[in-house]
Amino acid sequence: MSLQTPVIDISAVHFGWPGEPVLLRIEKLRIETGERVFLRGGSGSGKSTLLGLVAGIHPVKEGQLEVLGCDFTRMSAASRDDFRGGHIGTVFQQFNLVPCLDVVENVLLPLTFSRALRLSMGGAAVARPRALELLQRLGIDTQLHRRLPAELSVGQQQRVAVARALLGSPRLVLCDEPTSALDADNRDSFVRVLLAETEASGSAVLFVSHDADLAQHFHRSLDIEAFRATSRRMS
Amino acid sequence: MNMLSLACKSLWSRRTGVTLIVVSIALSVILILGVDRIRAETREHFTRTVSGTDLIVGARSSPTQVLLYTVFRMGDPTGNITWKSYQQISAHPKVRFAIPVSLGDSHRGYRVLGTTGAYFEHLAYGEGRSLVFAEGRGFESVFDAVLGAEVAARLGYRVGDAVILAHGTRDDGLSRHNDRPFSVTGVLAPTGTPVDSTVHVSLAGIDVIHAGWGTGAHRVDGAASQSGETQPADIEPKSITAFFIGLHSRMDVFLLQRAINGFPGEALTAILPGVALQALWDLFGTAETALVVVTSLTLLTGVLGMIAGILATLNERRREIAVYRAVGARMRDIVALLVAESTLLALAGAVLGTGMLTLATATLGDFARMHFGFAPSTGMPSPREWSLLAVIVLTGSLAGLIPAWRAYRLSLHDGLTAGT
Numbered sequence: 222m223s224l225q226t227p228v229i230d231i232s233a234v235h236f237g238w239p240g241e242p243v244l245l246r247i248e249k250l251r252i253e254t255g256e257r258v259f260l261r262g263g264s265g266s267g268k269s270t271l272l273g274l275v276a277g278i279h280p281v282k283e284g285q286l287e288v289l290g291c292d293f294t295r296m297s298a299a300s301r302d303d304f305r306g307g308h309i310g311t312v313f314q315q316f317n318l319v320p321c322l323d324v325v326e327n328v329l330l331p332l333t334f335s336r337a338l339r340l341s342m343g344g345a346a347v348a349r350p351r352a353l354e355l356l357q358r359l360g361i362d363t364q365l366h367r368r369l370p371a372e373l374s375v376g377q378q379q380r381v382a383v384a385r386a387l388l389g390s391p392r393l394v395l396c397d398e399p400t401s402a403l404d405a406d407n408r409d410s411f412v413r414v415l416l417a418e419t420e421a422s423g424s425a426v427l428f429v430s431h432d433a434d435l436a437q438h439f440h441r442s443l444d445i446e447a448f449r450a451t452s453r454r455m456s
Numbered sequence: 457m458n459m460l461s462l463a464c465k466s467l468w469s470r471r472t473g474v475t476l477i478v479v480s481i482a483l484s485v486i487l488i489l490g491v492d493r494i495r496a497e498t499r500e501h502f503t504r505t506v507s508g509t510d511l512i513v514g515a516r517s518s519p520t521q522v523l524l525y526t527v528f529r530m531g532d533p534t535g536n537i538t539w540k541s542y543q544q545i546s547a548h549p550k551v552r553f554a555i556p557v558s559l560g561d562s563h564r565g566y567r568v569l570g571t572t573g574a575y576f577e578h579l580a581y582g583e584g585r586s587l588v589f590a591e592g593r594g595f596e597s598v599f600d601a602v603l604g605a606e607v608a609a610r611l612g613y614r615v616g617d618a619v620i621l622a623h624g625t626r627d628d629g630l631s632r633h634n635d636r637p638f639s640v641t642g643v644l645a646p647t648g649t650p651v652d653s654t655v656h657v658s659l660a661g662i663d664v665i666h667a668g669w670g671t672g673a674h675r676v677d678g679a680a681s682q683s684g685e686t687q688p689a690d691i692e693p694k695s696i697t698a699f700f701i702g703l704h705s706r707m708d709v710f711l712l713q714r715a716i717n718g719f720p721g722e723a724l725t726a727i728l729p730g731v732a733l734q735a736l737w738d739l740f741g742t743a744e745t746a747l748v749v750v751t752s753l754t755l756l757t758g759v760l761g762m763i764a765g766i767l768a769t770l771n772e773r774r775r776e777i778a779v780y781r782a783v784g785a786r787m788r789d790i791v792a793l794l795v796a797e798s799t800l801l802a803l804a805g806a807v808l809g810t811g812m813l814t815l816a817t818a819t820l821g822d823f824a825r826m827h828f829g830f831a832p833s834t835g836m837p838s839p840r841e842w843s844l845l846a847v848i849v850l851t852g853s854l855a856g857l858i859p860a861w862r863a864y865r866l867s868l869h870d871g872l873t874a875g876t
Binding site for chain 1: 457458459462465466468469470775776778779780781782783784785786787788789872
């Protein structure tokens with residue numbers, strides 16, 4: 222057990238969309254530094270909403286939600302956004318990249334919006350070697366650097382997305398079904414390289430997928446049903 | 457990369473659709489600036505139909521009427537002025553020049569005006585542009601005529617041609633075959649003023665036209681031409697219709713106007729042509745307002761087209777916006793991005809439109825000047841046009857708030873998960 226502040230510390234968070242019944246009821250969820258957690262759940266199960274809460278996109282009114290010791294329930298939407306840009310990496314199912322930007326520009330994109338990241342990394346000039354290094358480690362050749370996302374395979378796009386998520390060596394990386402658009406071979410090699418890189422940068426990972434086979438790569442496995450206000454199994 | 461270059465890249469990646477939006481804004485800009493420029497130029501040109509002349513003197517009547525028959529050669533003079541009064545006033549020490557004019561006849565629909573060489577020397581229009589001979593020279597003898605550009609073009613007269621000027625407007629052979637024809641000695645360049653549609657002869661020429669009709673019957677023996685040949689062109693007539701006055705100092709204009717209006721020998725009216733022209737133009741104020749309304753509607757159309765264009769692409773850009781949100785973009789960044797986009801579109805449209813208009817006026821300017829005697833000014837936009845352009849760009853910017861608001865709503869709903 223690490224003595225550091227937990228990466229995620231949630232207790233008694235009840236969340237529902239305005240005017241709708243409570244969707245998620247998270248009594249306790251704690252993720253430590255460098256921990257790799259697998260969260261299983263199908264589509265429409267509320268897993269994306271849970272990631273939205275942890276990423277600071279959706280406002281939390283009730284309970285306690287701390288990420289790296291910062292209390293999201295007391296922060297403004299804008300400061301949560303800035304925090305996300307500086308400390309949280311994200312990889313989604315697909316369409317992680319901005320179509321009009323080339324590979325390197327996509328990796329450096331967080332610097333455009335996050336003041337926190339600019340402060341911690343020291344500007345684009347410093348960040349660029351880091352971006353190139355990440356791309357190389359993820360197997361994206363130099364000749365692909367000036368390509369647009371549409372000119373890459375889906376597997377390549379997902380690896381560029383990982384490079385971007387890891388740009389600022391974030392303490393937390395959120396993954397939402399990042400392998401669902403990949404075939405089996407690509408899927409395993411993607412998960413392997415993702416976890417190797419997050420381990421190298423010391424990032425904790427919260428990985429959401431419906432694919433239970435992937436759970437073996439993680440320290441811990443959870444089921445979204447545990448956090449659902451109305452369990453499917455009970456109904 | 458900053459947000460502005462991000463907006464530029466995003467626009468560039470959608471350049472086909474974006475080009476259409478920019479061109480539609482540019483067309484609005486051309487219409488807005490073009491209509492406004494033509495409106496301003498027409499007004500400017502109209503109010504400077506006569507320049508350099510400080511006072512116009514006619515028989516006592518309303519200023520507008522004096523203006524209409526002296527400058528525009530429309531309607532009939534209320535009466536004549538004796539040559540004696542003209543001589544007395546033009547001899548005033550403050551008078552720099554005086555141009556006597558004698559009206560009342562027409563030739564195939566065009567007014568015939570009797571005057572002296574001072575007319576070609578001193579009469580000016582626009583910003584002090586003097587009359588220029590496109591061909592030939594002024595008149596020297598009684599039977600010389602100088603034609604305005606339109607008269608020469610429409611009736612196909614050239615220097616050296618014979619023109620039969622008869623009293624009245626009848627143009628049947630019977631009334632003119634015994635008369636001595638006038639010969640065209642000069643044709644004036646186009647001015648865009650009533651000078652273009654005037655036949656100029658000497659004051660003596662007018663007398664000759666009238667001479668045969670002095671008793672109300674046509675003299676068939678050709679005595680008029682006989683006597684005319686012996687007359688010098690600058691013979692003194694008994695009366696004239698009006699005269700134009702230029703002063704040494706414009707400061708004296710009101711002084712002299714009062715003096716002429718109270719002239720003891722004869723009831724006269726002296727008008728300030730600039731003021732009278734302005735008053736006449738203001739009668740057309742409604743037409744000007746209509747133009748402004750049309751212009752504003754044009755702007756509205758252009759801006760609505762732009763909003764529609766941005767909104768149409770917004771749905772397919774939801775994923776892009778979700779990515780921005782995921783990497784730390786605040787809601788106000790998304791709004792700023794879309795407002796920057798519409799501002800860039802409006803700016804590009806304004807630049808393109810102004811450029812095309814400048815090119816068009818530069819290319820067509822000579823053509824217009826040749827045919828209409830004046831043309832829209834070229835060169836940098838005037839302060840008024842700059843402010844119009846600023847309004848256009850500002851409207852475009854503000855219009856960006858509509859798609860921005862829509863993007864904000866969509867993004868709130870999508871969170872990080874658009875498209876998944």
